[in-house]
Amino acid sequence: METKMMKAAVLFGLNTPLKIIEVPVTSPGEGQVLVKLAASGICHTQILEITGKNATGDHTPNLMGHEGSGVVEEVGPGVTKVKKGDHVILSWIKGSGKNSLPDKVDYDGQKLNRGFVTTFNEYCIASENRVTPIPEEMPLREAALIGCAVATGAGAVLNNAKVERGKSVMVIGAGGIGINMIHAASYAGADPIIAVDINEKKLDVAKRFGATHVLNSTDPDLKVKLDEIVGVAGLDYAFETVGKKHIMEFAYDSVNKFSGRAVLCGMPAPGLKIEIDPFPLFFGRRLVGTGGGETDPDTDFLKFCRMYMDGKYDLSGMISHVIRLEEINEGIDLMLKGECLRVVVDYSKQDTQEDDT
Ligand SMILES: [Zn+2]
Structure with a gap:
């Protein structure tokens, strides 16, 4: 069987642009969930990671991103919180479920580090407790922001x-x-x-x-x-x-x-x-x-979705730029220059554009 591949934006060294590479999509392990990404925000935290100014130091080479949304593709052994087809928010904030760090990614003789969730990649293996199911009526582009910017x-x-x-x-x-x-x-x-x-x-x-x-x-x-x-x-x-x-x-x-x-x-x-x-x-x-923001994903994410769907909380207006994963370095530049509100990587935009060619 042919190995399924995905694109990922990876930081190979401090203060260098992210490199878009292809890595295999692997199966989720115990307590892990494979999610097909729909959207990801870019956070100031990623800027700190790139410049080496975050509290936990240098993790390069590493996969990036910590707020996103997508659809569950496959669940690993022991996962009860979500099932295939569920729409989910991906967040660095811990909710209920197993805490399970995915294996490093093999690439070109190197091991790429990754956290409990990463969102600058077409597919993500996330720890069960970093995945929260949301209603299908909630647009996934807007939902991505809830993972960090809204939560915090x-x-x-x-x-x-x-x-x-x-x-x-x-x-x-x-x-x-x-x-x-x-x-x-x-x-x-x-x-x-x-x-x-x-x-x-x-x-x-x-x-x-x-x-x-x-x-x-x-x-x-x-x-x-x-x-x-x-x-x-x-x-x-x-x-x-x-x-x-x-x-x-x-x-x-x-x-x-x-x-x-x-x-x-x-x-x-x-x-x-x-x-x-x-x-x-x-x-x-x-x-x-x-x-x-002392946010509990299990209760608060749904509350934030409802606030949006009831027209009481404008998430769409917070998205100033929608980009493809290949444009991630331009998105990071917009963040550095302060010329944006929220830059969102929309993975469906990418699919459509590829279909057009
Ligand atoms: Zn963040």
């Missing part, structure tokens, strides 16, 4: 901070995660919602997703303008998605001294230290971090 951004607002109606929210960094924080704050009825970014185009986009006010982070009067917007009540919630020292400190310093909550979400460089005045912590101010 909306999760930080709805699960971690549990933002309530009428509360004031500031979001620093209006990228893929930040937009979801803004949109989820709007969904929760927060008011005002203040978006802060260095990029005016991103601030315009932020308004579309519910920001009531926008401030440029380079504005020397940033704090004064923020104080004018929130008034004497002070700021209830600050979310930051940038991971830089002064921005984390600004988030902490901006919230109400007695009741405010600052949520750190941006990935700091390993070893980074921040300086804060700890006194407000004794009076009630809170400083917390969030890993994946």
Whole structure:
């Protein structure tokens, strides 16, 4: 029998473009699921992996990507959560099911590393607990975003901070995660919602997703303008998605001294230290971090799908670029230049284009 092959975008060395290669599609092992990819988002985490700035170091050569969607092709022994034909979200966030790391991929005498889930490949062998079934009515392109950007951004607002109606929210960094924080704050009825970014185009986009006010982070009067917007009540919630020292400190310093909550979400460089005045912590101010928005895939992914399908949460508008896997390096460039909201690899776009030729 002829071996079935698939395309995968692989990082062979730090700070090099991903290489599109062909590798065999293998069968899933115990506790694993073979998924045919429909779509994958590109996350800032992959940029950190490429530049070697992520917390866990250099894993090259490795398969990439950690938010996606697809259709189950085959399940390995012991898998009970999904069956062939199920539509699923792929995510780095753990849900129920077995935790089973797929074998490395053989390629040209090398072993390619891969995590519990990878999404820059036409097929993925994922650990059962990184796969979540969703209704077939949910469009797979939009569903891909739920795996990380929505889970982390909306999760930080709805699960971690549990933002309530009428509360004031500031979001620093209006990228893929930040937009979801803004949109989820709007969904929760927060008011005002203040978006802060260095990029005016991103601030315009932020308004579309519910920001009531926008401030440029380079504005020397940033704090004064923020104080004018929130008034004497002070700021209830600050979310930051940038991971830089002064921005984390600004988030902490901006919230109400007695009741405010600052949520750190941006990935700091390993070893980074921040300086804060700890006194407000004794009076009630809170400083917390969030890993994946405390999202439980088993319950929250379906909830996010419903919010979209009910017309209460705009995922389509978050997708600024749809590309083929072969264009992945252009997509990564768009991320680096900040000229996009969410870039999505659509694997069906690829099929169609190939059929046309
Ligand atoms: Zn991500």
